[in-house]
Amino acid sequence: MPNEDVQASGKVTIFDVAEASGVSYGTVSRVINNDPHVRPATRARVMDAIQRLGYVINRQAQSLARGQTHVIGVLVPELGNGYIGEIMRGIDGELDQAGYDLMLFTTHRRAAKEANYVASLVQGVAEGLLLVLPRNPADYLGVLSARKFPHVLIDHQGIDTSSPAVGATNWQGAFVATEYLINLGHRRIGFITGSMDLGCAQDRLEGYKAALRAHHLPICPELIYEGDFFQHAGVQGANVLLDLPEPPSAIFASNDVMAMGAMDAVRHRGLRIPDDISIVGFDNIPQSAVLLPPLTTVQQPLEQMGRVATQMLFDMLQEPGQRTSRIELPTELVVRQSTAPYRNRIG
Amino acid sequence: MPNEDVQASGKVTIFDVAEASGVSYGTVSRVINNDPHVRPATRARVMDAIQRLGYVINRQAQSLARGQTHVIGVLVPELGNGYIGEIMRGIDGELDQAGYDLMLFTTHRRAAKEANYVASLVQGVAEGLLLVLPRNPADYLGVLSARKFPHVLIDHQGIDTSSPAVGATNWQGAFVATEYLINLGHRRIGFITGSMDLGCAQDRLEGYKAALRAHHLPICPELIYEGDFFQHAGVQGANVLLDLPEPPSAIFASNDVMAMGAMDAVRHRGLRIPDDISIVGFDNIPQSAVLLPPLTTVQQPLEQMGRVATQMLFDMLQEPGQRTSRIELPTELVVRQSTAPYRNRIG
DNA sequence: TATACTTTTGTAAGCGCTTACAAAAAGAGT
DNA sequence: ACTCTTTTTGTAAGCGCTTACAAAAGTATA
Structure with a gap:
């Protein structure tokens, strides 16, 4: 039965081990640190004592001494x-x-x-x-x-x-996704932003705009809804966009969570995805693959x-x-x- | 402009501060630790030096010395x-x-x-x-x-x-939820378990069984599908249960994520929630409130x-x-x- | 002004470990 | 057996801080 003195609970130091194995504390330190300059027999003796006493190194002290x-x-x-x-x-x-x-x-x-x-x-x-x-x-x-x-x-x-x-590459991601929608024939594409105090949210918006510009489509402010990355903003955003006199045929949300919110809102109105409205998200969180329907999204690594x-x-x-x-x-x-x-x- | 020597980057010790302020290191220690036995004037002088040198305490050393x-x-x-x-x-x-x-x-x-x-x-x-x-x-x-x-x-x-x-109280939670379904008139209630190597999953299953027993309903093995807490198991489980010759009218999933999977599967078959099938989850993750329809579930604190x-x-x-x-x-x-x-x- | 306190400050030792360096032991070569 | 190496082991100092304890400086009292 090992660990006879274990109740001593953590008070075992390098010195105790040294004493128990009849070597100096320096040698124990060397054993602990796998210094090759220790005779196998000595090492064994020390290891044995370590085992027996239940010694465990004090990282604090080690860190202090080593400076890291x-x-x-x-x-x-x-x-x-x-x-x-x-x-x-x-x-x-x-x-x-x-x-x-x-x-x-x-x-x-x-x-x-x-x-x-x-x-x-x-x-x-x-x-x-x-x-x-x-x-x-x-x-x-x-x-x-x-x-x-x-x-x-x-x-x-x-x-x-x-x-x-x-x-x-938030910008590119948004650009590519928007372009994909454009290539599918969508002309009015709604966009739900993230919290605009975050750089990534800004970049995504810029990517969206750039894609529209690249394809000579107008950037309509009414198609851009300012969200905050939370699901509710997706619901809100989709509702606002779909209430437009000329609603979008696709909605690009700045993250998957908001896209899920948008999906709910869309379904709630009896519209079908993707038949009536296309939805795109951003992030590719694990959830998005198992939604109904599975969400087209921009994978972020x-x-x-x-x-x-x-x-x-x-x-x-x-x-x-x-x-x-x-x-x-x-x-x-x-x-x-x-x-x-x-x-x-x-x- | 404070922090003149900041480039020294972390090499400032209590001794440096002591020297800079013309007191002993002990006094500096006292100032750091808000020991009341320091004359205000001295404290101010030390504080000033600390500020000037950009001194910051070394927690490692402190921990070592204090033993915590x-x-x-x-x-x-x-x-x-x-x-x-x-x-x-x-x-x-x-x-x-x-x-x-x-x-x-x-x-x-x-x-x-x-x-x-x-x-x-x-x-x-x-x-x-x-x-x-x-x-x-x-x-x-x-x-x-x-x-x-x-x-x-x-x-x-x-x-x-x-x-x-x-x-x-996993057992109670499952018991109450099951009882609730029974009180709604459901008699065949499907159950999707969690990973059965986890105690909480076992308890939930037991709670479900106990509720059936308490209401003198039979425990049908075919109504119990062994899941693993992941969404896919919810989909699988629901499919298996609904394919039964005598399918359940309600499904109780051992967590919300599986409940979501079950909802997808149910909808996929053109069945409506809750009209055709009732679904109950477990956990009350934030998501579950914003699903369509919002999920009845057991809140876990x-x-x-x-x-x-x-x-x-x-x-x-x-x-x-x-x-x-x-x-x-x-x-x-x-x-x-x-x-x-x-x-x-x-x- | 001396005396007895009280408060403030300085000092030494120690927390558990690492790591040069020195000392001792072991091995090699003759 | 006796050097000269090489390997192994012991020792001391130090990492940055805390904390008794002692010394010094104040303060009050007579």
């Missing part, structure tokens, strides 16, 4: 959001491979406290920081940059920031964004003096059954 | 799941109030490594551990208990564990579960010798429009 923590801080606006979950999955996977751990901060928590807090919190605990979808990062970004604290932004197309960032951002951060950790860069990952149109060629609706 | 980290570890099976997100929200909120930070571990990461790893990882970094929906915690639970490491299980109705836990578990953990931290208890939070039936009184279907 192997912890990355991740700042997210909130949890409970599938969208963020996907990104997190990517981050998590990458961190795991590198043997790093993940400290999670939700900004709603610290929002009240001064921005400086972010930096101080992170300082000395995390080696780097990943900021997911920062709403108004202007505050702490300054501090982070001034301190040269390694960090990368995820899904934030800010304008004036000099921080490295990874995002998706969320998990990959997390991965790439994490890799960038690691690069920065290794070579601190790097140029800050911003990467855009490609979006891709996923055609499913919520879209169909235009045909005159029966009044 | 103010970090709680949270073990989740995976991210990207709205269900877990809700629980996390509760945990997060509670942790925040207490000034604790949150270290996140996803079990998929460590699953391969030996169970002991969980304990060693956590040891010396986290003061306590929250285990969300542990699938097969038998492995590390032993270690945790042996070490008397403070931890609480969330949403895990294990049988033999002696660990404190918080869950929901996910966020609250997170909160309560966290509070329990804090109690354990303060009074280590406590009896382990398990708490069940009440579920509640939320009646919406996916259910209607039974009436003979037209053929």
